[in-house]
Amino acid sequence: MRDMTIRGFAARLGLLALTLTLASVASAEAPRPPDIPEPPEPPSAPELSVKTFTIRPGEIHKGNVVRFGPAVAIEGTLDGDLYATAQTVRISGVVPGDVFVAGGQVNMTGEVKQSFRAAGANVVVDGTVEGNVLVTGGSLDLGSRAHIHGSVSAYTSQFTQHGIIDGSLTFTGGTAILGGKVQEDATLTADALAIEPGARIEGDVDYSTRNPMDAELKAIAGGDVEYNADRVNDKRKKSDRAEHKGGPSTFSIGVRIAFFTASFLFGCAMLAVFSAHEPKVTQAIRTDALRCTGIGFVSILVTIAVCLSAILLITIPFVVIYLVAYVVAAYLAKIPVAIWLGRLFFEKLNRPTGPYMALFVGLALLYVVFMIPFALGVLSQIAATLLGLGAMTMTYLAHRAAKKAATAAA
DSSP, X not given: OXXXXXXXXXXXXXXXXXXXXXXXXXXXXXXXXXXXXXXXOOOOOXXXXXXXXXXXXXXXXXXXXXXXXXXXXXXXXXXXXXXXXXXXXXXXXXXXXOEEEEEEEEXXXXXXXXXXXXXXXXXXXXXEESSOEEEEEEEEEEOTXXXXXXXXXXXXXXXXXXXXXXXXXXXXXXXXXXXXXXSSOEEEEEEEEEEOTTOEEOSOEEEEOSSOOHHHHHHHBSSOEEEOHHHHHHHHHHHHHHHHHOOOOHHHHHHHHHHHHHHHHHHHHHHHHSTTTHHHHHHHHHHXXXXXXXXXXXXXXXXXXXXXXXXXXXXXXXXXXXXXXXXXXXXXXXXHHHHHHHHHHHHHTTOOOOHHHHHHHHHHHHHHHHTOTHHHHHHHHHHHHHHHHHHHHHHHHHHHHHHHHHHHHO
């Protein structure tokens, strides 16, 4: 009996061992399910600030950046587009997106994966741009390390080129200094041309200067060289006519393009901050433009009264603060007018659009009107400023009244 009990216990123990062995084999042969990957971090929303902005070396900033302030420095990687207006803009890192900048000094020594567009007093490009380059303003300098995979369009008073341009070159302005390589055609309209050792244009050259330079350009061109005296003569006549009649010269057009770029960037900043109030401001312009203009005119009278109060020493700090705020508001007053004008333009075409496209088109239309010679352009600027000031003031007063009413009801 005892032997049978021992044999039964041994059988059960063997069955248990067999079960564990089979389970271990099955678990060893069964494929292990793959680990669930962690979701990628979503890119950050477009960021807006009026402070100095810097991306340090090694840092990666995800998302578009909209900045206006004293300085912008991209030393690391900006994974998005850059919209900046600053006294100094410096890009020594990598920007995989597009770059739209305006400033007194713009330096690009890093890498831009898309296009580079700048308006500034001095623009230096001594890095790599895989798209096109468009520059307006005082001067553009393409350094010896500059490599532009697209085309270059420069509308500046001075242009210096020592880098490599894979596409074509278009220059309209004062003085052009050629010392680098252009793989395609070049169209040059300049008061003066200077050719340095190492300059090479593989395609055709269509140029216009005060003095013909066929021999010098044929020595560096791989294609045909054509001199067009009409363009530079027309440019000189238009400039002289503008000086006598008050019309826009080439330099003033470049300045207006720079101001247009700055206005667009400031407008994008305003839309990002006050997006909830934009429909109310444009609606005020649409429904009661005359009243808005009247309120804008009253603001001038208020400003005069505030200035007269400066005879008291205690009021001088207040007057200075008020004048700075009023000048900023007057400069930004064209923004809501441009948005309203852009929306009206697209409504006529039966094409709905967002506020940013409406701002761009509206600003373009406004600046075309502002360039009308004589007093018409000045009067249109004054009218747009008064209209925008009045609309913003009406919206602010209505918002404050609604806020007070809500507080009293609570």
